[in-house]
Amino acid sequence: MSDDPRFGLRRSVTLPGPLRLDGGVLFSPVDIAYETYGTLNDDASNAILVCHALTGDQHLASEHPVTGKPGWWARMVGPGKPIDTNRWFVICSNVLGSCLGSSGPATINPATGQPWGMHFPVITIRDMVRAQAMLLDHLGIDRLFAVVGGSMGGMQALSWAATFPERVRAAVVIASAARHSAQNIAFHEVGRQAIMADPKWRGGAYYEAQDPPAAGLAVARMAAHITYLSEAGLTAKFGRKLQGRESKTFGFDADFQVESYLRHQGLAFVDRFDANSYLYITRALDYFDLAEEHGGLLANAFRQSQARFCVVSFDTDWLYPTAESRSIAHALNAAGAPASFVELSSPFGHDAFLLESPELDRVIGGFLAAGERA
């Protein structure tokens, strides 16, 4: 099976679809870029789908083609790691609407021969999940051993359990939420307005000129990046320290280290991400409200589910605070689902799920291994 061209790093597939989107559009064809790790067993029962976050991608544990950095969860996924690729066949696909090879605003609209731009249909988290389900059909995987995700990836994991209850045996939801709060939407709107206020955005039709709204996208990233960190973490890392100078300049240079850091984050981001994709994916996040899709009661989302659930939050995460995870745990309890929930301690805020955390490793590793015994 190892020489099957469907499996391996840097794969992509064009599926005929059509994919019926929540917004009513029948979308086709559907391009999906993905990677797989490990070996699918004979009865295709050892597949774990890992879902990435807003600006993540399919390069889960392999070198990123643009930045050259290790995959975003290389510390979690690999031989002998908590998501052990010696035991499990791990899949990660670029979400619909993103810009690393899956269909999105930067890909070509076959009807016009031009990039979609703002003619790309608005998508939802559930649409991303439906596209992933099409990919699993293509890979010959009927039922997932587990679906795992942090942040927006956790929302996909929840949506998987709710949308395809018969296809999910376990779901791991880390630093996530079952809906976007007013504050979450507000921060995203700041980012979107920064992009759209950049004259280079040109209503989204900037591809031909090859001159994207980098300044706007960088500002969007800077604002969002603050929400990924904790106040204490920022203080510990930067405090009020000055950047490469002895005293304040009485000007508007990046006097403070934290300013310099954020500017760097913004600039590095525009090299690897498409501004329109940022608009579409933040919109999908803002539209996410799993209870709303199920008559207003979150527990109803899990009534058909056969899955075990593991929900993890971090105490300094103020983007998706513990209360959000706790409400998921309550709903799972009310639905009678086998569910675990734990709030872990970390100084790193929302980003903690990507960083070194032995307790997170133990929880995920133990939770997944327990599914093999069952």
Place this chain on the structure above:
Amino acid sequence: MTLRPDLAIIAHHVDRGARILDVGCGDGALMAALRDDRGCDARGLELEPTNVAAAVGRGLSVIQGDADTDLADYPDDSFDYAILSQTLQTTRRPDWVLEQLLRIGRHAFVSFPNFAHWRVRASLLVGGRMPVTRLLPIAWYATPNIHHVTVDDFRALVKERGIAIEGAWFLSGDQQTGSGLANLLAEHAVFLLRHDR
């Protein structure tokens, strides 16, 4: 793995295949035994994150939360047994917690250290100080036990609340002791309860 004696009594008297909620489940030792030896579907509630992580790491379903508040979120009669071992005396409202256990579970197991054991009495009578014994090893200012209770206090409370005692076991050291002088001789008590309704 050997269970603590009060947990062993509980494990021995739970029906096979029962649905269990272990409130204050610690690292999940009892839950694991019930799952592995008696085929139970066990769920847990635990306050301490490191304990939850340990329990989840052994494949158990445990929710981090506080018995004093979070029991209200569980539906009526959703478990065959609700278990509260060595936790009653640490809750802010033991009577409320007890009512919740019997609302959530058709039966409840409750175990607690008996504050009327003769050693505790002697320590208070002779020394005039809050007892620090083998059973209650922590000084008054640091102990998590904020509602000390005796066997007779507990019997009075369940009688007042119309709760039926379906079973009672008393421990002195690792040995079971009789029910007659339990309030004096038992270090630990384990009760199996059911609501009369």
